[in-house]
Amino acid sequence: MIPKKKLVAITIWLILNVIIFWFVGLVSSGYSLEGYLPGQSDRVEWYAPVVHTTPGDEPMGILYMVDRHGTIYYYIVWQDEYFSNSLIDKLYRFLRGLVYGGATEDIEVVRVNPNNGTFYFQTYRHTAIHGKLFPNGSCVLADENSIIQNCSVNGTHLRMYVVTWNHMLSLNPEAGTKGTFLPMRRMSPDDYVSLGMFRRTQKTIGGVTVSALGVAVAATLLLNGVLYWAWRRGYLTEENRRKARKGTKSAVRDTWDSLIRELKR
Template sequence: MVPKKWLAVWLLLNFFIFWLVGLTSSGYSLEGYMPGESEKVYQYAPIVHTAPDDRPIGILYMVDYGGDLYYYIVWEDEYFSNSLIDELYRLFRGLVYGGATQDIEVVKVNPDNGTFYFQTYDHTNVHGRFLSNGSCLWEEENRVIPNCTVNGTHINVYTVTWNHMLSLLPQNGTERAVLPMRHMTPNDYVALGMFRRTQKTIAGVAVNSLLLAVVATLAFNGLMYVTWRKGYLTREEQRKVRDAIMDGWRKLKEKVRGSK
């Protein structure tokens, strides 16, 4: 029978290793909030074109551990042009996002390799790449979109649906919206229900890091199992290890004294 204190130590080590590896490798907090900063945030901010009577209230940004830039374009609400559907949909979003009814679309930019990502019709993905002449390569369509950036870094995005899906293609009836931008604070993150929103948007918020944490934890437990099977965890073996450590420490002190 394993003593309770050793069982408690084992559980504590599992918890510590899992979260230490997961959080250290990702740079995220436990909830997925990304506190990083980058001098490139304003250089790569997207330019939003939308209907003049349906403007966003601003852009919040976060920066992850690897330097990727996340721009969250925030609308106060979504309007289907039917008051009953609008109210029902608002109730649904409030339930899903913990009371938050704002609409948020994300544009992700990797300034190191010149790529970007957002979602368009039917929540399908748009992956693109900045080209040196100010155009963009739309990878899913293998199509070059001319003049899709300003200064080669500010991507132009256009709203194309009532729920603010985005497109690289200019849209009639939209115009450029000059929007305030600032870092998303922890209070913003909680109030907007961002953890629930980002689980699909940014692939589960550090999923890769959590998988790495699982692997590290399993490896630790595998090592512990092999150690136990070989008898290294018995009191006799522990005594031998303790005596070896004490003997090594004694010899080290004697060597230090002898060198003086």
């Protein structure tokens, strides 16, 4: 049977490891445990994308979240997406329901960093597009090193054109599309859960999550390294703990006595 003191020590060690791991992970990422972005920004309205889509296939609206660095994530939400072949369409929607936990809404993300004008979205075949906004309304695409004129309104609102049946986006004008006004609001925790956003945003926040967990693992290993060093040097023995307690009590008593002497003067 494990001695009571040893069991208490192991319990404290485990609790300390869990606290350090999750605290460091969450602080370094800025995300909650579920991946919900907690930030706020007064520039959300300034950078909202202008969506051009086929008449009759308009999105329901835009939800947004902001990370702790001020980067804004705009989620353009359609009620669903439909493939031209009815049989494939039914199968596709069924599989999407399984993947996203029953949610069948189609959501496309546009990410904008107002601090440096950079942006991200996905186009044909889910290819990631990274670029930068300029005040004159033009954009430069990082991967292609090409400039697109008149890609934004006032140098902030990206002009997004729907170019595929499943609502992939492009900065190049698409025939048959039309700009539409979309209501916008902050994504609530209820929206986040009902839309299955944790599964949808794994690729978007994956890099931050992996990085944060790496920092958390490093901090936890450092903690255990310090504890092991202290144990090997004998600082954690019962005798040394008694000396430490005695020394602390003595220091407190001396400080108190000095304070009393000063007050009596």
